[in-house]
Amino acid sequence: MLALAAAVALAPLALANNYHYEIAILVGLNAIVCVGLNLLIGYAGQISLGHAGFFGIGAYGSAILAARYGWPPVLALAAAVAAAAALAYAVGRPILRLKGHYLAMATLGLGIIISIVVATEDRYTGGPDGMSVPPLALGGVTLAGERAWYWLVGALLVATVWLSLNLIDSPLGRALRALHGSEVAAGVAGIDSPRHKLLAFALSAGIAALAGALAAHYTGFITPGKVTFQHSIELVVMVVFGGMASTFGAVVGAAVLTALPQLLTVFKEYEMVVFGGVMMLTMIFMPRGLVPTLAALAARRERAP
Amino acid sequence: MSAQLAQFLLSGLTVGAIYALVALGFCIIYNASHVINFAQGEFVMIGGMAAASFLGAGLPLPLAALAAVALAALIGMALVKFAVAPARGASVVTLIIITIGAAILLRGLATVVWDKRIHALPAFSGDAPIAVAGATIAPQSLWVIGVTALIVCALWGFFNRTLTGKAILAVSHNRLAAQLVGISVQRVLLVSFALSAALGALAGILIGPITFTSWDVGVMLGLKGFAAAILGGMGSGPGAVVGGLTLGLLESLGAGYLSSAYKDAIAFIVMLAVLVLMPGGLLGGRATERV
Amino acid sequence: MKLHAWLATAILATASAVQAQAPIRIGAFLSVTGPAAFLGDPEQKTLELYVERLNAAGGVLGRRLELVSYDSGGDAEKARTFAKRLIEQDRVDLIVGGSTTGETMAVVPLAEAAGVPFISLAGAVVIVEPVKKWVFKTPHTDRMACDKIFVDMKARGVAKAALISGSGGFDKSMRGECLKVAKNHGIDIVADETYGAGDTDMTAQLTKIRNSAGVQAVLNAGFGQGPAIVTRNYRQLGITVPLYQSHGVASKQFIKLAGDAAEGVRLPAAALLVAETLPDSDPQKTVVLGYKQAYEARFKQDVSTFGGHAYDGLMLAVEAIKKAGSADKARVRDALESIRGYMGTAGVVNMSAQDHMGLDLTAFRMLEVRKGDWALVQ
Numbered sequence: 001m002l003a004l005a006a007a008v009a010l011a012p013l014a015l016a017n018n019y020h021y022e023i024a025i026l027v028g029l030n031a032i033v034c035v036g037l038n039l040l041i042g043y044a045g046q047i048s049l050g051h052a053g054f055f056g057i058g059a060y061g062s063a064i065l066a067a068r069y070g071w072p073p074v075l076a077l078a079a080a081v082a083a084a085a086a087l088a089y090a091v092g093r094p095i096l097r098l099k100g101h102y103l104a105m106a107t108l109g110l111g112i113i114i115s116i117v118v119a120t121e122d123r124y125t126g127g128p129d130g131m132s133v134p135p136l137a138l139g140g141v142t143l144a145g146e147r148a149w150y151w152l153v154g155a156l157l158v159a160t161v162w163l164s165l166n167l168i169d170s171p172l173g174r175a176l177r178a179l180h181g182s183e184v185a186a187g188v189a190g191i192d193s194p195r196h197k198l199l200a201f202a203l204s205a206g207i208a209a210l211a212g213a214l215a216a217h218y219t220g221f222i223t224p225g226k227v228t229f230q231h232s233i234e235l236v237v238m239v240v241f242g243g244m245a246s247t248f249g250a251v252v253g254a255a256v257l258t259a260l261p262q263l264l265t266v267f268k269e270y271e272m273v274v275f276g277g278v279m280m281l282t283m284i285f286m287p288r289g290l291v292p293t294l295a296a297l298a299a300r301r302e303r304a305p
Numbered sequence: 306m307s308a309q310l311a312q313f314l315l316s317g318l319t320v321g322a323i324y325a326l327v328a329l330g331f332c333i334i335y336n337a338s339h340v341i342n343f344a345q346g347e348f349v350m351i352g353g354m355a356a357a358s359f360l361g362a363g364l365p366l367p368l369a370a371l372a373a374v375a376l377a378a379l380i381g382m383a384l385v386k387f388a389v390a391p392a393r394g395a396s397v398v399t400l401i402i403i404t405i406g407a408a409i410l411l412r413g414l415a416t417v418v419w420d421k422r423i424h425a426l427p428a429f430s431g432d433a434p435i436a437v438a439g440a441t442i443a444p445q446s447l448w449v450i451g452v453t454a455l456i457v458c459a460l461w462g463f464f465n466r467t468l469t470g471k472a473i474l475a476v477s478h479n480r481l482a483a484q485l486v487g488i489s490v491q492r493v494l495l496v497s498f499a500l501s502a503a504l505g506a507l508a509g510i511l512i513g514p515i516t517f518t519s520w521d522v523g524v525m526l527g528l529k530g531f532a533a534a535i536l537g538g539m540g541s542g543p544g545a546v547v548g549g550l551t552l553g554l555l556e557s558l559g560a561g562y563l564s565s566a567y568k569d570a571i572a573f574i575v576m577l578a579v580l581v582l583m584p585g586g587l588l589g590g591r592a593t594e595r596v
Numbered sequence: 597m598k599l600h601a602w603l604a605t606a607i608l609a610t611a612s613a614v615q616a617q618a619p620i621r622i623g624a625f626l627s628v629t630g631p632a633a634f635l636g637d638p639e640q641k642t643l644e645l646y647v648e649r650l651n652a653a654g655g656v657l658g659r660r661l662e663l664v665s666y667d668s669g670g671d672a673e674k675a676r677t678f679a680k681r682l683i684e685q686d687r688v689d690l691i692v693g694g695s696t697t698g699e700t701m702a703v704v705p706l707a708e709a710a711g712v713p714f715i716s717l718a719g720a721v722v723i724v725e726p727v728k729k730w731v732f733k734t735p736h737t738d739r740m741a742c743d744k745i746f747v748d749m750k751a752r753g754v755a756k757a758a759l760i761s762g763s764g765g766f767d768k769s770m771r772g773e774c775l776k777v778a779k780n781h782g783i784d785i786v787a788d789e790t791y792g793a794g795d796t797d798m799t800a801q802l803t804k805i806r807n808s809a810g811v812q813a814v815l816n817a818g819f820g821q822g823p824a825i826v827t828r829n830y831r832q833l834g835i836t837v838p839l840y841q842s843h844g845v846a847s848k849q850f851i852k853l854a855g856d857a858a859e860g861v862r863l864p865a866a867a868l869l870v871a872e873t874l875p876d877s878d879p880q881k882t883v884v885l886g887y888k889q890a891y892e893a894r895f896k897q898d899v900s901t902f903g904g905h906a907y908d909g910l911m912l913a914v915e916a917i918k919k920a921g922s923a924d925k926a927r928v929r930d931a932l933e934s935i936r937g938y939m940g941t942a943g944v945v946n947m948s949a950q951d952h953m954g955l956d957l958t959a960f961r962m963l964e965v966r967k968g969d970w971a972l973v974q
Contacts, residue, residue, distance in 0.1 A: 272413025279406030
């Protein structure tokens with residue numbers, strides 16, 4: 001945890017220009033979403049293939065309230081996050097009764113419906129070409145420039161990781177891990193599974209929405225491309241690639257998979273082939289994800305004479 | 306029956322037949338391996354694109370179609386060998402990501418091997434529209450509906466009368482027991498994937514003359530075929546067909562009478578409703594879970 | 597003493613020679629893959645081809661041209677990140693790119709803030725209206741396409757028309773513009789249907805249009821494969837009133853996809869598509885024929901109007917650099933704004949401080965599909 005905070009604080013030494021800062025900020029935003037999603041997938045064991053929908057609600061909600069209704073951006077952001085969490089709570093009750101593939105498909109359907117609504121209601125959302133978003137400002141002070149945003153996103157990332165780690169060690173976290181292991185056994189032990197699953201779902205939705213709203217205000221522009229099925233898949237891959245049930249794994253996964261397309265540009269038209277191949281190979285050979293696999297390797301090395 | 310309604314019904318049936326074929330593909334693979342194959346839509350794409358390129362190379366339509374279907378079946382088997390089998394026993398999330406990765410890989414290969422343009426396939430028997438009950442239908446639509454019906458009957462015969470078909474059913478009911486009576490699960494997996502891929506490819510060739518084909522045509526088709534499979538009951542063959550046709554009709558009627566802007570959303574709203582209210586789908590039974 | 601002077605001069609000379617030899621860097625972000633690959637692929641090919649040709653002919657101002665291009669895949673955020681990379685990391689002198697409006701609009705704030713001339717290859721009118729200091733564009737706007745179509749409709753005596761469009765950005769933007777300007781031509785839009793991007797059957801929407809009272813013409817503001825399906829369904833349903841398509845499907849591929857159903861369809865397009873049949877007296881003939889032949893000889897593919905927009909973008913940039921006498925961003929921007937009477941594949945370009953696109957309605961020709969090929973409507 002301290003290592004992460006140190007990394008965030010020291011990284012600017014390696015960032016040479018605004019482009020590097022931009023990548024770092026995008027990594028940070030994705031990492032925030034992934035830490036929240038990891039609580040749901042890794043610890044509570046529930047799949048969501050529609051989290052880009054909550055990201056989108058945060059982004060568009062904040063954008064619409066700030067741009068079309070003139071709300072102060074910070075208030076718009078808070079409202080959008082609350083709306084996403086509320087929607088997750090409301091829709092989660094019936095959906096979380098499902099298991100495995102069925103839950104995956106239900107969240108998928110939810111995400112796609114949100115993306116279709118966003119793309120169709122162009123009077124509010126600007127449609128497929130997107131809309132501009134006013135910058136984040138509080139009482140006359142506007143947050144502008146890559147460096148300022150870097151510190152904000154970095155601080156929020158550290159805060160989210162801290163929250164996640166504390167949650168996992170709390171009674172709520174233990175309850176989540178219990179129901180991941182076996183829902184029936186957890187129920188027998190007195191854990192209210194539906195309520196806990198719902199809390200995890202709503203919390204991860206709210207975190208995703210926060211990242212979405214921040215992304216919208218930072219880039220100054222939002223399009224439905226961030227609300228698609230493809231983006232939901234990217235988020236899940238980041239979590240699983242980095243390591244399920246590992247908060248740092250989520251951060252590492254986000255970092256690698258956000259930076260990867262920038263590195264893959266060298267492959268030009270083979271980019272998609274390489275990306276798909278990487279996804280498949282890592283899942284086949286490292287099913288627990290990067291960080292847990294490396295940690296296991298390191299542990300084995302230590303034990304061997 | 307008003308001519309407008311007849312038009313909506315006919316176009317709904319055509320599209321529904323395609324959804325049914327894709328849903329059948331999902332169903333067969335799910336039954337054999339409990340894997341949701343997110344690359345199913347890509348088989349449809351491969352069928353259409355391969356047929357287009359074989360036709361461009363000079364092969365007559367029947368040969369081009371056969372070659373395309375064979376190619377898809379080979380790719381299906383490769384998918385089992387290199388992606389699904391090595392990951393046996395992995396969690397649901399991992400398997401989902403593997404098939405999604407495979408889908409992305411196949412799409413990427415399609416842009417490299419073929420191209421990024423849209424291709425049309427020639428209609429089997431011309432373009433002259435046929436008038437039915439005041440509506441007009443392209444002859445290709447009749448081919449789609451007819452061939453789908455034939456395939457459904459053939460599959461029914463395959464699963465109920467042939468040894469291989471029954472072996473696949475046995476594996477889907479109880480893998481361990483099937484192995485104990487000497488059924489090779491590996492072989493069953495290969496056959497199932499090849500069969501599903503062939504079905505998808507055939508769907509792509511049938512619908513190609515009407516909807517055209519391109520490297521990304523499989524994405525939405527796969528998702529909607531999946532919604533159809535869930536609507537009919539995941540794992541149920543007749544359910545896949547019923548689900549596909551129903552979904553096609555709902556979309557067509559919805560676009561006609563309600564809102565054409567939200568037509569795409571209909572499939573997913575229906576899917577969500579089914580999952581929440583009747584997870585077993587229209588024809589599936591209630592599932593029980595072993596504790 | 598003399599030796600020192602000689603040495604100093606020699607060093608200075610080589611230094612400035614090296615400086616002068618530093619290549620002019622042109623940055624590009626295009627949708628080479630993804631849903632807008634139809635746009636980005638010919639654009640990328642065109643830029644590569646002509647940078648190569650310009651360099652073979654000695655470069656610009658004696659300096660080599662260097663093209664740094666990225667594939668944004670139709671994604672606005674990727675476009676933004678790559679544009680930032682071009683500006684901050686690759687330090688380009690000028691950007692030609694932005695195949696789609698969404699991607700362009702995401703990059704506009706970056707270009708404005710960094711002061712880099714940006715020539716967009718996307719269609720919507722919002723890119724240059726209101727005018728932004730550093731942003732220019734080469735394709736005709738969708739509003740111009742609507743105007744051209746309505747003028748032709750009026751000439752055929754149409755007073756009531758129906759609109760059908762898809763859900764993509766291009767479709768929605770053009771639909772909005774057409775709804776706005778129809779009244780200016782005295783045309784009433786009596787039906788307004790939409791279809792989804794991946795829809796495979798539009799008979800439902802067309803049936804509703806056919807049943808609308810008094811429809812005398814139908815306009816399909818669409819892009820991609822939707823319009824080809826609309827055209828086929830149109831003939832299948834036996835609708836006889838004239839069908840107009842948009843400039844988004846001005847390509848041989850549309851005719852191939854729509855087949856026989858495309859006969860008689862009209863659309864506004866650049867003269868590039870009928871380059872060979874233009875009369876020799878046509879001022880555009882040399883430029884469009886030259887581009888067409890070069891592109892088709894090299895890539896063995898039909899020429900595309902989108903590739904033409906990239907050609908215009910690059911050539912306008914080169915023209916501006918020559919006029920400015922250097923690659924200095926502010927001077928190039930001023931030079932771009934002062935270009936008059938320049939002939940591109942899209943038409944004559946007359947830029948000004950209020951008009952960063954420079955085309956007028958004569959740049960569009962009305963074409964009709966006859967016997968499976970494009971023909972000019974006189």
